[in-house]
Amino acid sequence: MLTAEEIQEIEHEISLVPYKKAACIEALKVVQNHRGWVSDENLKDTATMLEMTPHELDSVATFYNLIFRKPVGQHVILLCDSISCWVMGYENLRKDLMQKLEIKYGETTPDNRFTLLPNVCLGTCDHAPALMVDGDLYQDVTPEKLDEILSKYK
Amino acid sequence: MGRKILTEHINVPGINTLEVYRKMGGYRSVEKALKTMTPEEVVEEVKKSGLRGRGGAGFPTGMKWSFLAKPEGKPRYLVCNADESEPGTFKDRVLMEKIPHALIEGMITSSYALGARTSYIYIRGELMFVLRILEKAIAEAYASGLLGENILGSGYSLDLHVHPGGGAYICGEETALLESLEGKRGNPRNKPPFPAVQGLYACPTVVNNVESIASVPWIVNNTGEEYAKIGVGRSTGTKLISAGGHINKPGVYEIELGLPVEEFLFSDEYCGGIWKGRQFKAIVAGGSSVPILPAQLFLKTAEGTPRVMTYESLSEGGFVSGTMLGSGGFIVMDDTTCIVRNTWNFSRFYHHESCGQCSPCREGTGWMEKILHRIEHGHGHMHDIDLLVNVSKQIEGNTICPLGDAAAWPVASAVRHFREEFEWHVKHPEAATQ
Ligand SMILES: NC(=O)C1=CN([C@@H]2O[C@H](COP(=O)(O)OP(=O)(O)OC[C@H]3O[C@@H](n4cnc5c(N)ncnc54)[C@H](O)[C@@H]3O)[C@@H](O)[C@H]2O)C=CC1
Ligand SMILES: Cc1cc2nc3c(=O)[nH]c(=O)nc-3n(C[C@H](O)[C@H](O)[C@H](O)COP(=O)(O)O)c2cc1C
Ligand code: SF4
Ligand code: FES
Numbered sequence: 248m249l250t251a252e253e254i255q256e257i258e259h260e261i262s263l264v265p266y267k268k269a270a271c272i273e274a275l276k277v278v279q280n281h282r283g284w285v286s287d288e289n290l291k292d293t294a295t296m297l298e299m300t301p302h303e304l305d306s307v308a309t310f311y312n313l314i315f316r317k318p319v320g321q322h323v324i325l326l327c328d329s330i331s332c333w334v335m336g337y338e339n340l341r342k343d344l345m346q347k348l349e350i351k352y353g354e355t356t357p358d359n360r361f362t363l364l365p366n367v368c369l370g371t372c373d374h375a376p377a378l379m380v381d382g383d384l385y386q387d388v389t390p391e392k393l394d395e396i397l398s399k400y401k
Numbered sequence: 402m403g404r405k406i407l408t409e410h411i412n413v414p415g416i417n418t419l420e421v422y423r424k425m426g427g428y429r430s431v432e433k434a435l436k437t438m439t440p441e442e443v444v445e446e447v448k449k450s451g452l453r454g455r456g457g458a459g460f461p462t463g464m465k466w467s468f469l470a471k472p473e474g475k476p477r478y479l480v481c482n483a484d485e486s487e488p489g490t491f492k493d494r495v496l497m498e499k500i501p502h503a504l505i506e507g508m509i510t511s512s513y514a515l516g517a518r519t520s521y522i523y524i525r526g527e528l529m530f531v532l533r534i535l536e537k538a539i540a541e542a543y544a545s546g547l548l549g550e551n552i553l554g555s556g557y558s559l560d561l562h563v564h565p566g567g568g569a570y571i572c573g574e575e576t577a578l579l580e581s582l583e584g585k586r587g588n589p590r591n592k593p594p595f596p597a598v599q600g601l602y603a604c605p606t607v608v609n610n611v612e613s614i615a616s617v618p619w620i621v622n623n624t625g626e627e628y629a630k631i632g633v634g635r636s637t638g639t640k641l642i643s644a645g646g647h648i649n650k651p652g653v654y655e656i657e658l659g660l661p662v663e664e665f666l667f668s669d670e671y672c673g674g675i676w677k678g679r680q681f682k683a684i685v686a687g688g689s690s691v692p693i694l695p696a697q698l699f700l701k702t703a704e705g706t707p708r709v710m711t712y713e714s715l716s717e718g719g720f721v722s723g724t725m726l727g728s729g730g731f732i733v734m735d736d737t738t739c740i741v742r743n744t745w746n747f748s749r750f751y752h753h754e755s756c757g758q759c760s761p762c763r764e765g766t767g768w769m770e771k772i773l774h775r776i777e778h779g780h781g782h783m784h785d786i787d788l789l790v791n792v793s794k795q796i797e798g799n800t801i802c803p804l805g806d807a808a809a810w811p812v813a814s815a816v817r818h819f820r821e822e823f824e825w826h827v828k829h830p831e832a833a834t835q
């Protein structure tokens with residue numbers, strides 16, 4: 248069941264577009280903002296509001312990297328794995344990060360604190376390698392800086 | 402010192418606010434265009450300027466604007482492409498983050514020229530912090546009558562929305578972007594019809610890059626003729642170059658088109674040369690989608706002419722010995738860089754980002770990634786190298802959108818220019834990285 252608040256926010260998104268379906272990505276984002284991810288049940292309820300089939304909505308949801316159809320931890324780390332970061336030593340950073348968190352790409356730490364995902368170029372190749380935690384951008388990241396960054400996210 | 406059109410005031414404290422932006426002469430083009438010029442006159446100036454699309458394809462902006470269909474009773478839209486996710490490219494992000502009003506001013510003046518009443522900025526979903534900066538600037542513009550009903554008493558009204566994407570590189574392709582804006586999967590459409598005829602919600606739409614739109618105010622203020630005086634030949638004006646990789650001074654630089662590439666790469670005013678006293682080995686000069694070039698062929702054409710920063714000069718030699726200016730994303734590599742591993746990284750990227758609509762792109766990018774993985778990890782065969790080139794040829798030109806080409810070119814050019822490195826990897830499986 249979607250909450251009253253979610254329903255209201257989705258209705259607002261619908262009011263901004265010419266037909267209901269056109270609000271579907273925004274609607275999924277509303278649900279995700281409240282819950283961290285979009286479950287099958289939430290997806291079905293959202294689809295009903297948009298007069299879409301769950302299938303149709305899921306095909307949109309799974310197209311976009313930033314819509315999570317699986318549970319994620321409290322904080323999501325996006326590690327840039329594109330060319331400039333690679334050239335600037337991203338592989339060592341990845342190794343360290345995976346060792347520290349004891350997880351691989353797509354996994355969540357057992358304490359549910361972090362999920363680690365690869366991401367395309369974060370648009371800061373002049374300060375590579377780069378990563379993002381919950382939308383905060385970190386530049387020129389060295390393995391030494393990792394502890395300090397991670398400690399900010401409880 | 403080259404002329405600065407977009408970044409002249411980028412270091413002025415507070416330039417992200419409306420107050421300081423206006424103090425530095427901002428929003429003059431809105432006053433001038435809306436109060437003293439007809440929309441057609443604005444289009445004419447942009448045509449005269451010779452401004453070419455800064456998103457990478459370099460299509461003349463004024464010509465695209467004049468192609469915009471104007472059927473009765475249908476709205477027209479201007480959509481700004483701020484989806485910048487091309488690896489190596491980060492100029493639009495810096496511009497929006499530092500001088501958000503430059504884009505908003507350009508959006509107002511350009512929307513007026515095109516007769517749009519509603520316009521959108523589609524920004525990539527990862528950049529939430531830039532989205533907030535833009536939203537704040539837009540709110541300031543509304544509050545001071547630069548957006549909304551009857552702008553500055555001119556009778557022209559405009560609504561401007563920022564729309565964040567959902568995280569998908571392909572949504573930077575203009576028709577995929579429009580699909581996404583309509584709330585669909587970002588699958589590119591077949592062109593023609595071009596968006597100028599059938600775009601957002603099947604209405605005539607112009608899609609332009611952030612930098613293209615931000616260049617319009619200067620053109621309106623100073624005339625297209627003045628703009629065309631900057632640069633060389635058909636490459637007019639200034640261009641933002643994002644420079645990264647193994648150089649001493651990575652960052653975004655505004656250059657006058659026509660600047661010698663050697664000066665850009667080695668002078669202290671720009672990139673400051675290769676870092677750590679190493680040698681310059683190779684470069685990807687227009688964002689990850691363009692062919693890679695070895696140092697010698699980048700600095701000079703095969704005929705020995707020194708290259709300059711123009712669309713024409715960088716593409717001299719075609720795909721055999723040239724490349725493209727593209728989005729102006731420089732990825733510089735020193736002599737410690739492994740081209741095979743680098744090419745594998747490119748391939749992985751394109752395979753992941755293919756939308757999957759066309760089989761040559763969907764399957765071909767996967768194949769190339771697999772073959773490169775094999776070679777890089779010590780399981781490759783000599784015939785794999787030709788197989789790579791073969792697969793890339795099957796993709797090139799056989800797909801709906803240019804992502805297929807963009808995946809094929811880096812591989813084909815890497816093999817063409819660095820074949821011996823691929824062969825070395827095949828012959829030395831023991832040296833493979835795991
Ligand atoms: N900035 C970035 O992050 C990225 C940029 N790119 C660049 O994108 C380029 C390819 O872009 P495309 O849009 O596919 O190129 P294109 O050449 O098909 O189109 C360029 C622009 O001109 C317009 N146009 C072309 N012919 C027209 C006509 N007859 N009537 C009306 N409008 C017309 C198109 O609508 C489009 O806006 C590549 O060269 C690459 O450099 C690619 C990936 C990422
Ligand atoms: C796969 C792909 C991704 C693209 N990504 C972008 C992008 O992020 N930003 C951009 O401005 N143009 C991008 N383009 C080019 C656009 O399709 C289009 O040409 C451009 O937005 C037009 O604006 P311009 O004429 O001002 O350059 C991309 C093209 C392709 C094929
Ligand atoms: S070329 Fe690739 S990305 Fe472009 S439409 Fe075809 S499958 Fe999709
Ligand atoms: S490649 Fe990592 S930020 Fe651009």
